[in-house]
Every structure is written in C-alpha cells, then in structure tokens.
Amino acid sequence: MAATTRKAEVVLATAGIALSVFALYVEIRKEADEGYEALCDFNEHMSCSKVFTSDYGKFFSAIGIIPKDSILDLPNAAYGTAFFTLFLARPAVACRPLP
Incomplete structure (x- = not known):
C-alpha cells in the first residue's frame, strides 16, 4: 500500500474515532442532564443532541x-468508534502468511 494512502487512512480513521467519541459523549451527557447543551446544538432546528x-x-x-x-x-x-478503531488497526492484523 502506498505511504500516502496509508497516511490518508490514518487521518480519516482518527477523525472518525474523534467524532464518534464526541457523539457518544454528547449522548451520555444529554441522558444524564436534560439541560445540557452541546457544542453542536445551534438552535432548536439544528441540534445534534436531538439526533443522537x-x-x-x-439505529439497529x-x-x-x-x-x-x-x-x-x-x-x-x-x-462508529469500534468500526474506526478496527479500521485504524487493520494493517496490524492483516492476513499474513503463516510461518
């Protein structure tokens, strides 16, 4: 795999992990405190915590x-956190010939 492709995968997987962890944090905080207003809650029509x-x-x-x-x-x-973590670790556990 080309080095630039791998770097892009690492950057995108890391961003996916960060966004998934943020979404999980917002959801947990909102369940604990109904008055919590997340950074991504702009108004009543644009509210990530309502979606989460x-x-x-x-979904399932x-x-x-x-x-x-x-x-x-x-x-x-x-x-999402699990998926992006596995995607990031994929090259480390890729199928390799057994000795």
Missing part, C-alpha cells in the same frame, strides 16, 4: 434488527 438521543440514535433497534434494551442496543456512536 432520538430513536434513530440507536429503531428498525427492529436488535430488540430495545438488548445488550447490543448501543448508540450509533459506539458502533
């Missing part, structure tokens, strides 16, 4: 793939 805490903030249970209150009924941001 809506039914579709847990919203569409019926996972039952509500299941152990797998996690916020989208939790799945």
Whole structure:
C-alpha cells in the first residue's frame, strides 16, 4: 500500500474515532442532564443532541434488527468508534502468511 494512502487512512480513521467519541459523549451527557447543551446544538432546528438521543440514535433497534434494551442496543456512536478503531488497526492484523 502506498505511504500516502496509508497516511490518508490514518487521518480519516482518527477523525472518525474523534467524532464518534464526541457523539457518544454528547449522548451520555444529554441522558444524564436534560439541560445540557452541546457544542453542536445551534438552535432548536439544528441540534445534534436531538439526533443522537432520538430513536434513530440507536439505529439497529429503531428498525427492529436488535430488540430495545438488548445488550447490543448501543448508540450509533459506539458502533462508529469500534468500526474506526478496527479500521485504524487493520494493517496490524492483516492476513499474513503463516510461518
């Protein structure tokens, strides 16, 4: 893999992790404190915390793939954090010939 491609993957995966962790933080804070106003809440029509805490903030249970209150009924941001972390670690665990 070209070095520039790998650098781009690292930058994008790191940005994905950062945004996913931020979204998870906002969702947790909003559940704990209803009056919490996130940095990305601009007004009542443009509010990231409304999106994160809506039914579709847990997409798999919203569409019926996972039952509500299941152990797998996690916020989208939790799945995003896991995905981007695995994507970042992918070259380290890539299939290599066995000795």
